[in-house]
Amino acid sequence: MKTVAIVGSPRKEGNCDLLVKALCEKIDGDVESFFLNDLDLQFCDACLSCQEGDCIKADDIRKIIDKILEADLLILSSPIYYGHITAQLKTLIDRFYQVTRNPNKSFEGVKVIEIVTQSNPSDIYDYYIEYLNKTAIEFVGMEVIETIFARNASDKGQGIETALEEIENLEINI
Ligand SMILES: Cc1cc2nc3c(=O)[nH]c(=O)nc-3n(C[C@H](O)[C@H](O)[C@H](O)COP(=O)(O)O)c2cc1C
DSSP states (O other), X not given: OXXXXXXXXXXXXXXXXXXXXXXXXXXXXXXXXXXXXXXXXXXXXXXXXXXXXXXSOOSHHHHHHHHHHTOSEXXXXXXXXXXXXXXXXXXXXHTTHHHHTOTTOOOTTOEEEEEEEOSOOSSTTHHHHHHHIIIIITTTTOEEEEEEEETTOOSTTSSOXXXXXXXXXXXXXX
């Protein structure tokens, strides 16, 4: 099994980072993690060159997308920043366009596990994540099999106990 794990938080050893590491430890096979904030991330220019071939931006995102295209499982993580995912993760998602516009490429069959961290203790952002799944993650052909929320999580490693337990009990059948 091939897994690609994305840490969308800029905070090293932060809540996303810790939860993604815990999840990756459970997964058999080939697991490759990317800490987006450390990478060369360029925005989609909407040039549509991807309709004819590869994306013209030879940055780190293109390398990640090539890995996702070969993956069985994609782990996406982000803290909530002002009610949204981080700009780093949104930049990666926008670049999915190079796959959806290219008739020779597809994300069909890629399963996704999401990790969302937030300081708010309520389920106030659940509808936003559902919306994001419908309009982006599932829209591009992936299948979300699990979303793990760490609510009431602020400082590094604080408030993630329930999410760690969920990861511990997660059965991944791919
Ligand atoms: C710029 C910024 C904006 C934030 N906005 C929100 C927010 O709108 N709602 C919320 O519940 N938490 C918000 N937070 C808190 C983070 O989502 C929370 O601390 C999260 O656990 C951080 O995860 P990390 O350690 O993986 O970065 C914000 C934090 C930052 C730095």
